[in-house]
Amino acid sequence: MKSFLVFSSMGPDRPGLVSEISEYFTARGINIERSRMSTMGNEFGGIILTSGRTEDIKSLIDDLDSLRAKTGLDIHVRQTKAPGHREVKPSIPYRMIATSMDHPGIVHKVCKVLKEKDINVEEFETQVDYNAFTGANVFHMTCYFTIPANVRIADVRKDVARVGDELNIDIRIEAVINR
Template sequence: MRSYVVFSFMGSDRQGLARQIAEFFTARGINIERSRGCVLGGEFGMIILTSGSTDAIERLIKDLDSLREKTDLDIHVRKTKAPLHREVTPFIPYRLIATSVDRPGIINQICRVLQGRGINIDDISTNVDNNPVTGANVFQMVCFFSLPPAVKILDLKNDLNRIGDESNIDIRFEALICR
């Protein structure tokens, strides 16, 4: 039987951590289905969806202390379903991009609108960069979400335009054929 497990890793950044993690999984016959990692400040963070035989997954979980010792990372484990077994209602995939001069609360405002309309965020990433011309810290958020057929696009556009106008946030979103 095939099992699916999500692992999250966090610790001080140093060169080679992603390779050590991938090598650990590969040596045990575990497939990395999907992953995302980045450096935040001086910390490294990564989340990985893996799959493998139930026996191989159980052996890997029992052997995690060796990876913890080798990498000095905090590691958390959560068993999950196969991606195709997740219950999903019909939806249209969308991508949203928001850009603004940075300040607290932008993510909260946008997520509140999406959640208020019953919209699930599938993937989200944010970043703040310093604009070398103006010296301003510029915030950007990119998220992918699932728009249920019952949600009227015009209502969502109006909600997001209102937030954009009130808070000076450039918010754009578009339907995707595939992701």
């Protein structure tokens, strides 16, 4: 029987971490289905959806201390269901892109609007870049979410625009197909 496991890791970055993690999975017959890994500051972080035979997943879990010792990473795992078995409600996928001068509270205010409308954030990424031309730290956010069928997109746009006006953020929302 096929089982699924979400694997997350964080610790000091160094060359070879992704190779060591993937080698650990491969040696146990585990497949990487989907992953996100990144370096932030001097820290490496990753989240990986893996799959394999139930007994191989159990073996991987039982032997995690060897990977922790080899990589120096803090590692956590959680068993999950197959991606196709995820309970979903009828909804439309959207992408929001926001840009502004950087300041605290942008993520919270924008995401609060989504939460109040029972909108699920599927993927979220932020970045602050120094703009040498203007001398400003520029915040950039990309967010993918699904809007339930019973929520009016016009209401979402209006409430997000209100936050954008209040915090001086340029925000665009667009439907996405085949993400």
